[in-house]
Amino acid sequence: MASTNAPIYDELFNVLFVIGTILFIGMTALVIYSLIQFRRKPGEEGDGLPIEDNLPLEIFWTAVPAVVILFVGLYSYDIYDRMGGMQILSNDMHSHHSISSQEKVWGGIGSSKQESNTSRDFPINVELTAMQFAFLFNYPKGEIISGELHVPVGQPITMRMESKDVIHAFWVPEFRLKQDVIPGQPTILNFTPTRTGRYPIICAELCGPYHGGMRSTVVVEEPEEYDAWFKKNSKQTEVEL
Amino acid sequence: MSISIPPSTENNIKKLQPTGWLRYFSFSLDHKVIGLQYLICGFIFYLIGGLLAGAIRIELTSPMSDFMARDVYNQVLTLHGTIMIFLWIVPVVNGAFGNYLIPFYVGARDMAFPRLNAVAFWLIPPAGLMLISSYFINGAAQSGWTAYPPLSITTPAAGQIVWIISVLLLGGSSIFGGINFIATILKLRRPGLKLMQLPMYCWAMLGTSILVVLSTPVLAGTLILLSFDIVAHTGFFNPSLGGNVIVYQHLFWFYSHPAVYIMVLPAFGLVSEILPVHCRKPLFGYSTMVYSIMAIVILGLVVWAHHMFTSGTPPWMRLFFTIATAFIAVPTGIKFFNWVATLWGGRISLNSAILFSCGFIVNFVLGGITGVALAQVPFDVHVHDTYFVVAHFHYIVYGGSVFVIFSSIYHWYPKFTGKMLNETIGRIHFAITFIGFNLCFAPQHWLGLNGMPRRVAEYDPQFTFVNQISSFGALLMALSTLPFLWNIFYSTFKGKESGDNPWKALTPEWLTSSPPPVENWIGEAPLVTEPYGYGKKQETKNSPDSILEN
Numbered sequence: 001m002a003s004t005n006a007p008i009y010d011e012l013f014n015v016l017f018v019i020g021t022i023l024f025i026g027m028t029a030l031v032i033y034s035l036i037q038f039r040r041k042p043g044e045e046g047d048g049l050p051i052e053d054n055l056p057l058e059i060f061w062t063a064v065p066a067v068v069i070l071f072v073g074l075y076s077y078d079i080y081d082r083m084g085g086m087q088i089l090s091n092d093m094h095s096h097h098s099i100s101s102q103e104k105v106w107g108g109i110g111s112s113k114q115e116s117n118t119s120r121d122f123p124i125n126v127e128l129t130a131m132q133f134a135f136l137f138n139y140p141k142g143e144i145i146s147g148e149l150h151v152p153v154g155q156p157i158t159m160r161m162e163s164k165d166v167i168h169a170f171w172v173p174e175f176r177l178k179q180d181v182i183p184g185q186p187t188i189l190n191f192t193p194t195r196t197g198r199y200p201i202i203c204a205e206l207c208g209p210y211h212g213g214m215r216s217t218v219v220v221e222e223p224e225e226y227d228a229w230f231k232k233n234s235k236q237t238e239v240e241l
Numbered sequence: 242m243s244i245s246i247p248p249s250t251e252n253n254i255k256k257l258q259p260t261g262w263l264r265y266f267s268f269s270l271d272h273k274v275i276g277l278q279y280l281i282c283g284f285i286f287y288l289i290g291g292l293l294a295g296a297i298r299i300e301l302t303s304p305m306s307d308f309m310a311r312d313v314y315n316q317v318l319t320l321h322g323t324i325m326i327f328l329w330i331v332p333v334v335n336g337a338f339g340n341y342l343i344p345f346y347v348g349a350r351d352m353a354f355p356r357l358n359a360v361a362f363w364l365i366p367p368a369g370l371m372l373i374s375s376y377f378i379n380g381a382a383q384s385g386w387t388a389y390p391p392l393s394i395t396t397p398a399a400g401q402i403v404w405i406i407s408v409l410l411l412g413g414s415s416i417f418g419g420i421n422f423i424a425t426i427l428k429l430r431r432p433g434l435k436l437m438q439l440p441m442y443c444w445a446m447l448g449t450s451i452l453v454v455l456s457t458p459v460l461a462g463t464l465i466l467l468s469f470d471i472v473a474h475t476g477f478f479n480p481s482l483g484g485n486v487i488v489y490q491h492l493f494w495f496y497s498h499p500a501v502y503i504m505v506l507p508a509f510g511l512v513s514e515i516l517p518v519h520c521r522k523p524l525f526g527y528s529t530m531v532y533s534i535m536a537i538v539i540l541g542l543v544v545w546a547h548h549m550f551t552s553g554t555p556p557w558m559r560l561f562f563t564i565a566t567a568f569i570a571v572p573t574g575i576k577f578f579n580w581v582a583t584l585w586g587g588r589i590s591l592n593s594a595i596l597f598s599c600g601f602i603v604n605f606v607l608g609g610i611t612g613v614a615l616a617q618v619p620f621d622v623h624v625h626d627t628y629f630v631v632a633h634f635h636y637i638v639y640g641g642s643v644f645v646i647f648s649s650i651y652h653w654y655p656k657f658t659g660k661m662l663n664e665t666i667g668r669i670h671f672a673i674t675f676i677g678f679n680l681c682f683a684p685q686h687w688l689g690l691n692g693m694p695r696r697v698a699e700y701d702p703q704f705t706f707v708n709q710i711s712s713f714g715a716l717l718m719a720l721s722t723l724p725f726l727w728n729i730f731y732s733t734f735k736g737k738e739s740g741d742n743p744w745k746a747l748t749p750e751w752l753t754s755s756p757p758p759v760e761n762w763i764g765e766a767p768l769v770t771e772p773y774g775y776g777k778k779q780e781t782k783n784s785p786d787s788i789l790e791n
Contacts, residue, residue, distance in 0.1 A: 012619055013690075020610040027577065027606045031599050034584035038520070039591050047521035048587035050776035057582070058529050058575070065574040069567045069613065076617035077560065083619055166392040167486060169551060169626060173692035176623040180552045183391060184480025185487060187553055200701070204551075204626040204694040206385050207392060209311035212697030 002199055002220065003175035004192040005083055010176075012079045019068065084190060123156035123190065130161065130168035130181040132207055133214040142234030149218040152226035153196050162186045169204035172218055178204055193220040268363065270355035271759055275362050276341030277657060279332050280650075282362075286328035286369055291719060293321040298681075298715040301708045306698040314698040315383035316376060316400070322386030323404065326500065327411040328369045330642045334507035335453075336362065336418055338649055339446050341657075342514075343422060345750035345757075346440045348431025348766040353424035361417035368410035375403035385696060387497070390467060390478035390489050398471050405464045405471075412457045415503075419453030422446050433768050437531070440748050440772045441524060444531050445510025448538040452499045452506075455542065460496035463489060487553050494545035502541040504638055505605075506534060508645035509576055512598050515652045516580055518746040519595045520587030523773040526579040533572035540569045550621045559618045566616035573609055577602060593667030597648030600675050604640025608633055611686065626696075629689025635682045647674070647725070654729075655743045659755045660736030666728040670721055677717025684711050748772045 001007055038048070126149065127138040137146045151157050161170060163183040170189065171178040174197075179189045203214035221229070264274050265281070296317050300308040309317070340358065344351055352358045375381045382404035384393035393401050426439070426447050467489065469475040476482025478489040517524045524530065546554060546562040580602060589595060611633040614620050624630060647670070654662050684707045689695075693704050700708070742751040749769045753762050771777070 009619060009623060012617065016614045016617070016620065020614065024607055024610055027581070028603050030581050031584065031602055034581065034587075035589060035591060035595075035599060038584060038587045038589050040521075040588045044588060046588065047776035050523055050774070051525065051582075051586065052523045052773075053526045053529070054582075058526050058579075061578040062529075062571060062575055066568075066571050069570055072613065072617065073564055073567050076563065076619055079617075079619045080560075166395060167389055167552075171626075171694065173623070178551050178622050178625055182480075182486060182553055184483075184485065185553050200692065202692065202694055206315070206389070206696040208396070209315060209383075211315075212306060212311075212694075212699040 001174075002193055002195040002197060003172075003177065004194055006174065006176045006194075008079055008082050012076060015075060016072065019072065023068075123158040124151065126151075126157060126159045128159050128161040128170060128181065129164060130170070130203070131164040132166065133203070133210040135168075135170070135201060135203075135214075135216045139230070139234075142230055144230070144233045144235070146233065148216060149201065150226060150229050151193050151218065151220055152223040153193055153220050155223070156190065156192045159189045159191075160186055161189060166207050167205050168207050168214070171202045171204040172199055173202065174199040175218075180205055193218070196220050196222060268359050270351070270359055272340045272344050272352045272355070272358065273757060273761075275358050276337050276339070278362050279337035279340060279365070282366055282369075283329050283333035283337060286324050287333075288722070289373065290321055290324035290329055291722070293317050293324070295715060295719055297321060298712040300698055301700070302705075302712045304700050304702040304705050304708075309698075311698055312380065312383055315385075315696070316381040318696055319382045319385050319404070320373065320376065323372060323382075323408065324369070325638070326386060326504070327408060328365065328372075330504045330638060330646075331411075331415060331500070332365055333646055334504060334511070334642055335415070335422075335446070335449060336365075338442070338511060338653075339418065339422055339507065341653070342440075342442055342750055343425055343446060344429070345753075345761060346443050346748065346772075347426055347429050348434055348749060348768065349425060349429035350760040350762075350766070352421050353429055354421050357417050358421055361414045361421070364410045364414040364417075368407045368414070371403055371410075372407040375400045378403075387493060388464075388467065389493075390470065390484075390486050391480060393467060394470050394479055401471055402468060405468045409461055409464055412461050415453050416457050419450035419457070422450040423454065426450075431766050431768060434770070437528065438770045438772070441513035441527070441530055442507070442510035444534050445506045445513070448534045449503050449506045451538055452503055452541060456496040456499040459492055463492040463496075487549070490549050490552055491546065494548045498545040498548065499541050501634075501637065502537060504642045506537065508601070508642045509534070511645050511649045512580060512601060514748060515594050515598050515648055516583045517773045517775060518652070518744045518748070519590045519592060519598075520584055521589075521775045522583055522587040523775055523777075524579070525582035525585075526575070527773070529575055530579055533575045536572040537569060540565060540572070544569065547616055547621070550618050551625045563616050563618055567613055570609060570613050577606060577609075592651070592664055593662070593671055594648050594651040596668065596671040597644050597651065597674075600671065601641055601644040601648065604636050604644060604678070608636030608640055611636065624689050626694055627689030628685040628693045628695055631695045632682045632685035632689065635685075640678060640682070644674075647671075650729075652744070653750075654732070655739035656750060656755050656757070658733060658736070659739055660732050661739045661743060662732045662736065663728050666724045670725045670728065673717055673721035673724070677714045677721055679714070681711050681714030681718060684714075747774055 001010070125140060127140060129136045129138065134147065135149075137149045138144070139146070161179065161181045163181045165183060167183065168181040169178055170181055175191055175193070177189065177191055179187050181187065197220055199218050199220070201216040201218050203211060207214060264271070265278055269275060269278075296309065297314070300306070300314055306314065340352065372381070379399040380397050382388065382393070382400040383396050384401065388401070388404065426443050430439075466475075466477040470477055470479050470484070474482070476484040478484045478486055480486055513524055513530060544562055544566040546558055547566045550559055611629070615624065615630065615633060651662055651667055654660070688704055688707055688711075691704070693700050739755060741753070741755045744751070747769065749767055749772070750757070752767045752769070
């Protein structure tokens with residue numbers, strides 16, 4: 001529950017889990033019941049009933065899954081929208097980071113819809129560079145290059161990601177977010193951390209022998225701590241935050 | 242009315258072929274020999290792929306990369322995936338049972354193109370041996386069975402090129418088989434036999450073969466372009482030369498998602514043959530089953546990008562592929578409800594064949610439910626490329642297809658050999674496989690949800706215990722092969738005689754001797770218009786021969 005995304009994701013997961021469990025237990029129970037109830041008892045000869053079809057029944061079990069699928073689809077569309085999935089393109093247009101209008105950037109899912117209630121108006125821009133087998137985080141404002149991602153809690157982050165060599169993926173399980181980091185094709189990920197702490201960043205796309213060791217940490221801290229870290233590491237002496 | 246296929250020249254050639262056990266090592270044109278060649282060859286590769294899976298599970302019993310070198314681990318997982326898909330499941334559910342059963346089901350004496358059929362099989366052993374030998378020469382491919390560039394371009398070239406050539410040969414074999422099945426089902430049907438009277442496996446193979454013929458050439462073209470990038474340093478998929486890596490993913494999944502249906506649709510067909518026989522009931526909802534298969538074929542061609550939700554994919558594309566993918570659950574669901582309805586009210590013999598088929602239903606329902614969940618973009622962006630996905634697809638391809646392969650072996654073994662398998666050992670085999678499989682893969686859902694990515698040799702120590710449970714399940718799965726192998730070998734030599742039709746089945750392959758003669762029937766092929774007519778005409782006619790008289 002460490003980003004605005006996470007509670008929305010968990011809500012979706014719980015709904016899918018309940019529906020899935022009901023369906024699975026129902027089907028399994030039907031199979032086991034049939035095997036016990038309709039098993040051939042000793043001495044029984046002959047065949048079962050020659051029932052070949054039953055149109056109302058078949059329409060019923062076509063319609064019910066279709067309705068469930070439709071519900072799940074609409075619901076997950078709503079979740080997708082709340083996570084900002086449909087907003088990426090419009091966000092890019094009036095965002096304030098350094099992407100030229102000609103450059104084609106593909107967006108990842110990420111929460112950006114939520115109104116920011118902090119003092120900062122614009123998202124913090126971070127540039128992620130992935131390579132075999134490390135993540136590097138560049139803060140253009142302070143000319144900081146860091147191996148760990150530092151972000152203040154409650155502040156929207158816009159991360160522009162590109163790979164130097166093969167495809168990697170930026171995954172923070174606690175944020176319920178993942179986006180591939182692709183060579184030759186920058187991607188954007190928006191998110192807002194909501195809980196302080198240190199969470200693992202994991203590469204989720206097979207990238208070579210040390211793929212399993214390609215990890216980093218996202219440090220979500222209070223704004224004051226973040227500012228202190230930023231000032232300490234910034235190469236520019238006077239930085240407007 | 243006489244069956245004039247294959248023509249008489251073929252008859253003479255067949256008489257010159259070896260007849261004893263040697264024929265299984267020959268360029269035989271007999272569809273039954275070729276079917277068993279596929280089955281046994283596939284099973285040998287299954288054992289090799291299983292050993293590789295065992296190596297992966299041993300590595301993962303500890304959170305450190307300590308059992309094998311890291312690049313070897315990646316070679317092992319690449320070989321495991323490639324072997325299990327291209328050398329075990331695809332050839333067995335299509336090639337083995339398709340070749341053995343389809344000519345019987347359409348009332349033909351052989352496949353439409355017997356020589357092409359033999360060529361299709363004999364492409365497989367060299368391709369498989371080449372793939373495996375690459376490990377011993379200069380290291381096998383290590384970019385996963387998906388071979389995503391630029392990783393597949395930057396890893397050692399020799400292994401990757403051998404991998405590409407092997408997959409091209411296997412794809413060629415698959416296309417030859419697909420053309421042959423379409424021609425056989427549509428053109429060699431016995432006069433008087435209508436399409437809607439065919440056993441369900443014919444429909445499954447027709448649908449599968451359409452997918453094979455439409456999508457495999459796309460994979461072939463893609464891999465040829467990839468090999469140009471590796472050997473000739475072209476830039477189709479190489480971003481440093483202006484290529485686009487996402488294009489490869491689209492082309493690759495355009496084949497490789499339908500490949501899932503190429504692995505499960507024939508299994509659906511086989512289950513539809515097995516259940517009615519042992520439940521003594523007609524297959525429920527024949528026509529809806531046929532339409533479901535065709536719906537799955539059509540939808541299966543337009544869902545590929547759901548493998549790419551975390552790649553660069555625009556929002557509209559994510560939505561379209563979410564909807565298309567989720568809706569596959571509807572025709573698939575119909576099939577599962579129809580199978581349960583087939584069980585309902587039957588006289589079910591609780592033998593190994595029916596146990597494996599019901600195991601398939603339960604496992605596949607779980608795999609299907611996680612599949613619908615994975616189709617939802619917001620869910621997928623968290624669990625994509627994690628052990629949740631590993632669990633999901635093993636529930637589909639092992640819990641689904643492999644369970645059906647075992648069920649089919651128990652069902653058709655008397656047809657292949659004229660001997661019965663031992664039922665007690667069969668049930669032990671089922672119990673160990675079912676428990677081992679679920680112990681191995683069910684915990685992996687949890688691993689993925691909680692943060693363990695796939696294809697890693699090392700992981701966060703908090704996952705150690707659950708990984709050890711999973712590895713223990715894998716050990717049980719490995720052990721379950723032993724009673725099975727014992728059963729097969731023992732029964733081949735000392736099994737009880739089965740007679741021609743031990744199950745009193747009505748489908749045409751049982752209306753001849755077991756094992757059947759060359760050309761399948763002495764005399765004319767029977768006309769079976771009701772392959773699932775159990776429970777009908779019981780008062781007057783009890784023997785399957787009665788169908789012959791109609």
